Amino acid sequence: MFVVLIGPAAASKTTLARRLAKNDILINLDAATPSHADVDIRKWVRAEDIQKKYGLGINGALLKSMEIIAEMEEWIPEDAERIKFVDTPGQLEVFLYHDMGRRVVEKLAARDAVSSLFLVDATEMMEVENYLAMLAQNAMINLKLGVPSVTVINKVDAVDRERITRYFDMENLLKMLKGGDALVSLASGLVDYVEYTSIYQRPIMVSAKTGEGMDDLYSAIYEVHCSCGDLS
Ligand SMILES: Nc1nc2c(ncn2[C@@H]2O[C@H](COP(=O)(O)OP(=O)(O)O)[C@@H](O)[C@H]2O)c(=O)[nH]1
Ligand SMILES: [Mg+2]
Structure with a gap:
């Protein structure tokens, strides 16, 4: 199974992917960041080389890199036994607005079952509006990729967890919203x-730093794995 970690920059994709893949395989698809992953895309594609070759800025070079990666097969390992965790760059537009994220996922899906972890930073979730915006992005990515997804709220070591768990109760969530009726119906629609x-209806709270919540996350991944197996 491939598990693709998706999320904005600094959401802790790389830290979590390293921890998750301890006994499995780690693939780095971030062409701008040197990595000790088992498979590092920088062996083939380096953002700084792409920048020079095509005269692009760093963001353009990362998008171009993903376009190239989506056409390649060399980086996809054959290992049916272990889970292959795929770390991705923080440019969410790769998955939200362009096609290359979906093409990468399709390439993986041709080899093995694919699921995704949508990662967000708990320290960015202190306002209920941010939580809703996160759900909206998650919904858009689900829609575009068409693979089962688990929402992961990371860095819970750095926040008051109670504040975030209050969002998980729909009645509480709606009470917290200061907007009018339109926002309330958008919120309930999103939830x-x-x-x-989602296979998992509630986000899983973890800390990639302390290891808190990792057992729950592994259980979610295995549950998704089983349901993928049922579908194939
Ligand atoms: N407090 C806290 N910080 C974390 C955690 N995971 C990662 N970080 C920090 O967040 C920053 C971004 O982490 P990184 O894994 O590079 O994020 P990425 O850009 O999504 O790959 C780094 O400074 C990490 O040390 C966590 O669980 N808790
Ligand atoms: Mg990273």
């Missing part, structure tokens, strides 16, 4: 959508 499309 319904995510509940309907």
